Amino acid sequence: MAALKQITSLTKVFKAMTATRASRVLASKNFYTYVNEPGMPIPDKEPCWVKTAEEAVQKAGLMSDQKVYVQGAAATPLELLRGLTQVGKGSDVRNVKLYHMHLEGEAIFAKPENAKHFKSISLFIGGNVRPAVNDGRADCIPIFLHEIPKLFYEGIIKPDIALIHVSPPDEMGYCSLGTSVDSVRSAVIHSKIIVAQVNKHMPRTFGDALIHKSHLDIALLHDDPLPSHGAKEPSKEEQLIGKHIAENLVDDGATLQLGIGSIPDAVLSQLKSHKDLGVHSEMFSDGVVDLVNLGCITNSKKKLHQGRIVGSFCVGTQKLYSFMHDNPFIEMLRVDYVNDPRVVAQQPKMTAINSCIEVDITGQICSDSIGTRMYSGFGGQLDFIFGSAMSEDGCGKPIIALRSTTNKGASKIQPVLNLGAGVVTSRAHVRYVVTEHGIASLFGKTMQQRAHALIQVAHPNHRESLEKSAFERLKVMPEP
Incomplete structure (x- = not known):
């Protein structure tokens, strides 16, 4: 009888804990315990299926002064954002704050005429909201990528609505967050209402990407191809940068972190003779597909997630999305794990390749602003630069690459x-700076x-003036 009372009591506690999404996570000093997190089905619950994005937003109860979380990168729910903007303007809501990482698409909500309705708050600034940030109509939060989930866990951001983008549910009722896991799980666990755009074009990925349909409060079927970013042909300078890195800094069996863009693509194109490479990166793009097909990326030497590519979000072309779909070779994991420097440090020969806007002659790295004008964000640069620098095997290579x-x-x-x-990576964290003119080991x-090494990899047209400026700053000529 006592046992039955105890079970009844526990059942009441469980029901109370799952009554609102805000109570899904119990925080402790050192770790987070997930309660009824999105991988667990909620018995006898189905999403409310709607026919239009406007209906979805109206049913979510959009009101003034609310906080809305928006999934980003290739998984930006463009149709839901369109509906949000239309409903917000039509009902004249005021001061709705949209929290997001880099978003794809036009970002109509960030246009000047919508400033009274919506305020974009970037956790990493994309080009579509950059003018709004620098004009004061939007804002941003400087933060390491691996710490973004803490904003939700610790109650600093409490979303009223989460707009996400998922694959259709499978026969067991599971959808996938597809191309963007990053901070999504932490946000949806703490959101009062979850609204999903369900899209057959979203690749089904594994790891932390699965979310059961019973956690979706409102769902809209809307099939559109994902945003696509094809790689530009690397310039001669970028090809030389890739060659310097591939031939001198990437060993067989290395674990790679690479972003998106011409320089990462140039590095990847030079690795076709390497063996047993691994990938542990917050993001990746099309360049990895060719290296997997050539047998260069096997992940066989990795200490963690051996035999698997690990990522957190991605942007690419249909070639990449098709490669990701239903592919157990890839694990898409939450960013507070993938980018944790302590996790990064455990990977063998961890080689982190990042770019920047400018570097000074002492090695300070600016990556998020052009002067005072904000350009992007901290992202995962220091997460991986620091993690590779403190690598447990002593073979990590933190690299900053730039023209x-x-x-x-x-x-x-x-x-x-x-x-x-702004200084994103300090002079004490920097190890290698690579340009088309060579490698500066700092x-x-x-x-x-340091000044001497960096001047040697500067463009020849600027070396003399840099030497004069270095003398003025350091009171002595730089020496090797």
């Missing part, structure tokens, strides 16, 4: 950073030696 000049010919290696430029070097 020596801008498109207008200005030097990206400067005597001092531009006024107002670890253990003095200020004078």
Whole structure:
């Protein structure tokens, strides 16, 4: 009888805990315990299926002063954002805050005429909201990528509505977050209402990507191809950067972190003779597909997730999305795990390749702003630079790669950073800086030696002026 009372009591507690999504996670000092998290089906619950995005937003109860979380990258729910904007304007809501990482699409909500209705708050700034941020109509939160989920776990951001983008449910009722897991799980666990765009074009991925349909409060069937970013042909300078890195800094059996863009693609194109490479990266793009098909990426030497590519979000072309669909070779995991420097440090020969906007002659790296104008965000750069620098096997290689000049010919290696430029990676974290002119190895070097090494990889047209400026700053000529 006592046991039956105890079971009844526990059942009441469980029901109370699952009554609202805000109570799905219990935080402790050192870890988070998931309660009825999105992988667990909720008995006898189905989403409310609607026919239009406007109906979805109306049923979610959009009101002034609410907080809305939006999934990003290739999984940006563009149709739901369109409906949100239309309903918000039509009902004249005010001061609705949209929290998101980089979003794809036009971002109509961030247009000047919608400033009274919506305010974009970026956790990583994309090009579609950059003008709004720099004009003061939007804002951003400087934060390491691996710490974004803490904003939800610790109650700093409490979303009223989450807009997400998923694959159709399978026969067991499970949808997939597909191309973007990153901070989505932490956000939906703490959101009062979850609204999903269900799209047959969203690849079904594994790892932390699964979410049961019973956790979706409102669902809209809307099939559109995902945003696609084809790789540009790397310039001659970028090809040289890729060659320097591939031939000198990437070993067989290395674990790679690479972003998206011409320089990562240039590096990947030079790795076709390498063996047993692994991938542990917050994001990846089309370049990995060819290396997998050639047998260069096997993940066989990895200490964690052996035999699997690990990522958290991605943007690419249909080639990449088709490769990801139902592919157990890929695990899409939450970003507070993937980007945790302590996890990164455990990977063998961890080689992190990141880019930047400018670097000064002491090795300070600016990656998020052009002077005072915000451009992107901290992202995962320091997560991986620091993680690879503290690698447990002592073979990590933290790399900053950049062209020596801008498109207008200005030097990206400067005597001092531009006024107002933010330091994303400190001079103490930097190990290698690579341009088309070579590799500057900075670890253990003095200020004078660093200046000398960086000037040697600057564009020849700027070296003399950099030497003069270095003398003025350091009171002595840089020396090797």
